[in-house]
Amino acid sequence: MQQKKAFVIIPTYNERENIEKTLTEVYKTFKEINNWECGVLVVDDTSPDKTYELVENLKKKFASLELLVNPEKAGLGGAYLKGMDFAFNKLSAEVVFEFDADLSHDPTKIPLFLKKIDEGYDMALGSRYIPGGSIPADWGFHRKFLSVVGNLVIMTVLTNFKIRDWTTGYRAITKKVFTTIREELNDDKFSGYTFQIGFLHKAMNHGFSMAEIPFHFKDRTIGKSKIGPEYIKNTLEYIMKVRVTDLLKSRIFKFVIVGGIGALTQLLTLQGWRLVAPFQLAFFLAIECAVLMNFILSNLWTFSDRKLKAKQIPAKFVQFNLASGGSILIQQIIAFVGETFVGLFTLFTLPIINMDIDTGTMYAVGGILIGMFWNFFAYNTFIWKKGKKK
Ligand SMILES: Nc1nc2c(ncn2[C@@H]2O[C@H](COP(=O)(O)OP(=O)(O)OP(=O)(O)O)[C@@H](O)[C@H]2O)c(=O)[nH]1
Ligand SMILES: [Mg+2]
Known part of the structure; x- marks a missing residue:
């Protein structure tokens, strides 16, 4: 019997120094998985540091390593959308992962995500805010505050406290969820990091089941963060829009x-x-x-x-x-x-x-x-x- 396919999608922008180590760790974990056929899809936005060239070469080293190159910077959401369309439609994936290139996400948890999917969950979320999960202790006050309070604000405005980590970028998504909400994702505002919140909110609205898996978020050691100030504005705009439209429809x-x-x-x-x-x-x-x-x-x-x-x-x-x-x-x-x-x-x-x-x-x-x-x-x-x- 042919095995179901899972692809770990890794969006990259200037991750030349991280990507090989990340791929090594991810592929190491794949060895523990025997009921899924696993691969990695890197989506690079033509990184100035030429991450895509390195990935192209690494195809020789890693089996089922795929690369998509965007001609221009599409933002995190744009990269994921392209990657998911490709993985589900062209690579016949049943499940995709969202995964960062900087090893902030503990790859050894990947089998646990697949186990939850096998149990029947529609999505699995890597969570920093449930017991067993954490954010880095050495994060400055500013960052901790943004992450913790940001999550609280999102939960309150969307009136959904079932999910503890709304902004997590470590997720497993089944094809069923993606195809159901695909049309709703064509919003410019989603091209950035708001994609994560928007995606989760829409999936929840359709009643899909979510498993939260705790993990310790590790700070990136190499390379720069790409998250910008527009993220906060776009997020607030999104959640407020949801509130107002819900009210008007009530x-x-x-x-x-x-x-x-x-x-x-x-x-x-x-x-x-x-x-x-x-x-x-x-x-x-x-x-x-x-x-x-x-x-x-x-x-x-x-x-x-x-x-x-x-x-x-x-x-x-x-x-x-x-x-x-x-x-x-x-x-x-x-x-x-x-x-x-x-x-x-x-x-x-x-x-x-x-x-x-x-x-x-x-x-x-x-x-x-x-x-x-x-x-x-x-x-x-x-x-x-x-x-x-x-
Ligand atoms: N293709 C693509 N990838 C991106 C873009 N922006 C960010 N990424 C990737 O998305 C992942 C998450 O971005 P990070 O900069 O690590 O964001 P973060 O984890 O919130 O910030 P740090 O904790 O500082 O790392 C990384 O693998 C980035 O390379 C983009 O515009 N296009
Ligand atoms: Mg990161």
């Missing part, structure tokens, strides 16, 4: 917008109805217009993923009216309770918040908020019920 956001449109509908149609009907009736008709508008937009947009079937609509519309009635009732009750305890309330709270708003407004605002809360609850649990899992 049900709550749509619900609030639809509520606003409903309120506007009520105000505007009220003017019209008043021309043809007595006030009480006009008021009722305007509310009904708002309710109808709200119902239609909720069905088409806010709950588009749980759209009602045509035959459900009449009954659901009645329920929707009841829910809206409930919300109005809640507002009335709050206003009434507010009126009754108005003295107490004003006495205690207004001096504290030191504001001079009239209490009527406060009850109205409070009533609307609680009414909205009720509406959202009712829509979510009664009207656009989540379908049963099959």
